[in-house]
Amino acid sequence: MSAMSKTSGGGRELLVIGVFAAIVLLLPFWLPLLGGYEALATKIVIWALFALGFDILLGFTGFLSFGHAAFFGTAAYTTGLMLKHVSADIIPALAVSVSLTLVLAIVLGFLTLRRSGIYFSILTLAFGEMLYAAVLSIFQGWTGGDNGLTMSTKPTLLGLPMQGLNVFYVCAVLLIGGFALARQIKRSPFGLMLMSIKENPMRLEYTGVNVMAYKMMAFTISGLYAAVAGSLMVVYEPYVATEFMHWTTSGEIVIMSVIGGVNTLLGPMIGAAFMLFFENVVQAFIGEQWKLILGAIFVLVVIFLPGGFIDLARRVRKAMGHMVPSRRDNVPDAPGSMREDRQKGRRADAQLGGR
Amino acid sequence: MTDRKDDSNRGWSRRNVLKAGAASAVIAGTGPMIFTRNSWAQDAIGNFPVKGDTVMFGFNVPQTGAYADEGADELRAYKLAVKHLNNGGGMLETLKPSSLTGQGVLGKKVGYVSGDTQTSPDAARTSARRMIERDKVIMYGGGSSSSVAIAQQYLAQEMGVIFMCGLTHSNDTTGKDKRRYGFRHFFNAYMSGKALGPVLADAYGTDRRAFHLTADYTWGHTQYQSIKEFTEKEGWTTVNNIMTPLGTSDYSQFLTAVLNSDADVLVLNHYGKDMVNSLTQAVQFGMKDMQKNGKDFQIVVPLYSRLMAQGAGASNIDGVFGSTNWNWTLEDAGSQAFVKSFEDEYGFPPSQAAQTCYVQTLLYANACERAGTFYPPEVIKALEDFRFTGAGPGEAYYRGADHQCFKDILVVQGKGPDQKQGEYDLLNIVQHVKRDDVIYPVDTFSGELGPYKPA
Structure with a gap:
């Protein structure tokens, strides 16, 4: 019996991944219908991977990092330098950049994870900005300073030129793999530990769990996702912009996650796609005032849809009279009027077998 | 009851797994054809040939x-x-x-x-x-x-x-x-330096001591190098240079350093809002009415634009030298x-x-x-x-x-409030610097242009 339901769970998992893979792999074909283009599809996939990793830290573990650009940028610069000076093949470049970022994540994690909440955010921001300053000053000879790291290299993967749709499919495969992995993490006991840290780290500590180790793991995994995304950014376009290291990149990933819906994996990816689509396609229709409208959208989402875009689906289902589980993330926004709502949700949870 | 539910669940997923599998197979099959898309026409570069009218x-x-x-x-x-x-x-x-x-x-x-x-x-x-x-x-x-x-x-x-x-x-x-x-x-900055050097020496003499404030990014660095090179050629001395962060709004600490030095010329390698801020504050420090080493203190803004002059205001740019591409x-x-x-x-x-x-x-x-x-x-x-x-x-x-x-490029001087004739009349053209006076050998800078056809 339990074996059977397990198979069924695995089947459902395969279905989810399959549908996700189909949507992602066909992106270059359906995005142009909406006014998008191939390069945008690639960029969306890369940022989606970045957002996915960010959700493991923010969504699962509840740590708001404002310094993820440090990982994204370090990986981008390392990849750029590897492609420019060592080999045009992306495998050694990716290997070196991911390993280096791993070391960086361990060091930064060690230094920042002792604090939580706003102190953690500020610490990560500070380290991120330190690296940014280093790129523009002491490493200027290597990084090209303000001009960015320019090169005439054409990246290859085992001889296959990394241009056009080739890059897209490499990125898409990594995103699908990253998505499957993140879902596994979420369903695993390890994922449960991370979510318990978000709920109450002290209580977990008292039960004898090494909370620091789990936090380190989450931070490092999240950093690795950012590293792969940062490297792919340079594979997609052999140029490293200084802003990959800048706090605005960190800020952007936070905004993407929040408007998409944290702790849902899909939400941050939708947020990333929305932001990039708006910035590059809708912008052309609006003209100079596009940032104003984007700002208004953020405000509206945060006020009326605090669960992000992904929460829209749940709300629509509820409005249609379905019993839906209540939102589980720790957003302290639920006023008393939502109590009834929550109870209904709890009943629904019970009926759905507490999934 | 639960068994049946599980069964139906399983049926669903199996069918969908097959569907998803078929979809991925189609993609995997068409993928390679897309990879070679660009190889069909030898002479298609970028968006050439242009289609339509x-x-x-x-x-x-x-x-x-x-x-x-x-x-x-x-x-x-x-x-x-x-x-x-x-x-x-x-x-x-x-x-x-x-x-x-x-x-x-x-x-x-x-x-x-x-x-x-x-x-x-x-x-x-x-x-x-x-x-x-x-x-x-x-x-x-x-x-x-x-x-x-x-x-x-x-x-x-x-x-x-x-x-x-x-x-x-x-x-x-x-x-x-x-x-x-x-x-x-x-x-470019090199041409600015080449054009400005002789004009500055003419107007202010050949024994000046210059202090530079430079926007800390590549453009600022190249302009500082060029202006330094050409003013020193005229006999000037470069006392010091401070790199200021891009987007600084308060320049008082840097300007204090200028005041405390023995420099008698301030060169602002700033552009846009940075220049508007630094120039305005330098004027507030009284630098335009000051005497140093027995000479009138002077301010130079090597790259000028009308929009910047407008931002800084006529009384601040009055008499300030700079260069511009066109007016x-x-x-x-x-x-x-x-x-x-x-x-x-x-x-x-x-x-x-x-x-x-x-x-x-x-x-x-x-x-x-x-x-x-x-x-x-x-x-x-x-x-x-x-x-x-x-x-x-x-x-x-x-x-x-x-x-x-x-x-030809222009060396200009800001017009004071009493000289200007209208809102946009801000720059006085001091000298047309002829093309042959600003041209430089191509090997002054390194770098390669690359091929005519992108590989």
């Missing part, structure tokens, strides 16, 4: 951020250029040699798309790729920052689409980062034709950024006409070593070896 240009300008004013003026100039290319008028009547007909380019009507660079290299490249991939532009241009221009030049080379730089003053754009697919009509008060036929049509269209005179973007668009279109094709390598060859008149004072020369355009 409209040819698209892309105008990528800063619409938001610190340089938004300049971006807006560039876009106005671009729209005017497209109008003139399609219907005649403006510099079409003065540019020589010209093959432009005023009825589009090579029999095709000119259309355009615009984008926002946000003065960020990454955003500019993404925006440019939209123009190239979706809107199929054959050429793109614009921008108001050297790092953005350089990032886009590399993209141009990669994609095989020509990039006609807008406002970029760093030596690197046509120096160490020059690209075969990028062209710059605007002058709307020039009397030659080309400048006059452009200023007139711009004023008719928008009601105020154009900035130097507008002029360079306008001329760049016309030069590109003219090169296509002369080459008889949009095929990028041929158009590049038509632009290289092209000599022309009627787009500003004197004869201009687009050097083929580094894609830098050489022409």
Whole structure:
């Protein structure tokens, strides 16, 4: 019996991944219908991977990092330098950049994870900005300073030129793999530990769990996702912009996650796609005032849809009279009027077998 | 009960797994064909051949951020250029040699798309790729920052689409980062230094001691190097240089250092808002009425623009020396034709950024006409070593070896409130520096242009 339901769970998992893979792999074909283009599809996939990793830290573990650009940028610069000076093949470049970022994540994690909440955010921001300053000053000879790291290299993967749709499919495969992995993490006991840290780290500590180790793991995994995304950014376009290291990149990933819906994996990816689509396609229709409208959208989402875009689906289902589980993330926004709502949700949870 | 539920669940998923599998198989099968898409026609480069009866240009300008004013003026100039290319008028009547007909380019009507660079290299490249991939532009241009221009030049080379730089003053754009697919009509820091050096020595003497404040990024660094080189050639001494962070709003700590030194000239290697802030504060420090080493203290702003002069205000820029690419008060036929049509269209005179973007668009279109094709390598060859008149004072020369355009540039002095005749009359042209006086050997800077055909 339990074996059977397990198979069924695995089947459902395969279905989810399959549908996700189909949507992602066909992106270059359906995005142009909406006014998008191939390069945008690639960029969306890369940022989606970045957002996915960010959700493991923010969504699962509840740590708001404002310094993820440090990982994204370090990986981008390392990849750029590897492609420019060592080999045009992306495998050694990716290997070196991911390993280096791993070391960086361990060091930064060690230094920042002792604090939580706003102190953690500020610490990560500070380290991120330190690296940014280093790129523009002491490493200027290597990084090209303000001009960015320019090169005439054409990246290859085992001889296959990394241009056009080739890059897209490499990125898409990594995103699908990253998505499957993140879902596994979420369903695993390890994922449960991370979510318990978000709920109450002290209580977990008292039960004898090494909370620091789990936090380190989450931070490092999240950093690795950012590293792969940062490297792919340079594979997609052999140029490293200084802003990959800048706090605005960190800020952007936070905004993407929040408007998409944290702790849902899909939400941050939708947020990333929305932001990039708006910035590059809708912008052309609006003209100079596009940032104003984007700002208004953020405000509206945060006020009326605090669960992000992904929460829209749940709300629509509820409005249609379905019993839906209540939102589980720790957003302290639920006023008393939502109590009834929550109870209904709890009943629904019970009926759905507490999934 | 639960068993049945499980069964139905399983049925669903199996069918869907198969479907998903089939879908992925289709994709896997078609994938390889897509990979080789670009190999079918040997001579298709970038968006050549142009399909349909409209040819698209892309105008990528800063619409938001610190340089938004300049971006807006560039876009106005671009729209005017497209109008003139399609219907005649403006510099079409003065540019020589010209093959432009005023009825589009090579029999095709000119259309355009615009984008926002946000003065960020990454955003500019993404925006440019939209123009190239979706809107199929054959050429793109614009921008108001050297790092953005350089990032886009590399993209141009990669994609095989020509990039006609807008406002970029760093030596690197046509120096160490020059690209075969990028062209710059605007002058650069080296030329500014070469033009300013003798004028400054003439006005202030040869025994001056200069203190530099430099915006801490590549453009600032190259300008500091160039100004230092050429003023020292005249006998000046460089006392010190402080790198100031880009976007600084309070310069008092740096200006205090200037006051405490024995310098008698302050050189502000700042642009845009930075220059407006640093100059205004220097004047507030009383530096314009001060005596040092028995001489009048002087302030120099090597790169001037009318928009900046407007921002700083006439009383602050009064008598301050600088250099500029072009000014709307020039009397030659080309400048006059452009200023007139711009004023008719928008009601105020154009900035130097507008002029360079306008001329760049016309030069590109003219090169296509002369080459008889949009095929990028041929158009590049038509632009290289092209000599022309009627787009500003004197004869201009687009050097083929580094894609830098050489022409007369201007040394200007800010006009005081009592001298100016109107809102836009801010700069007094002190000297027309002739092209041959600012030209420099191509091997002054390193760098390679790269191939005519992107591999």
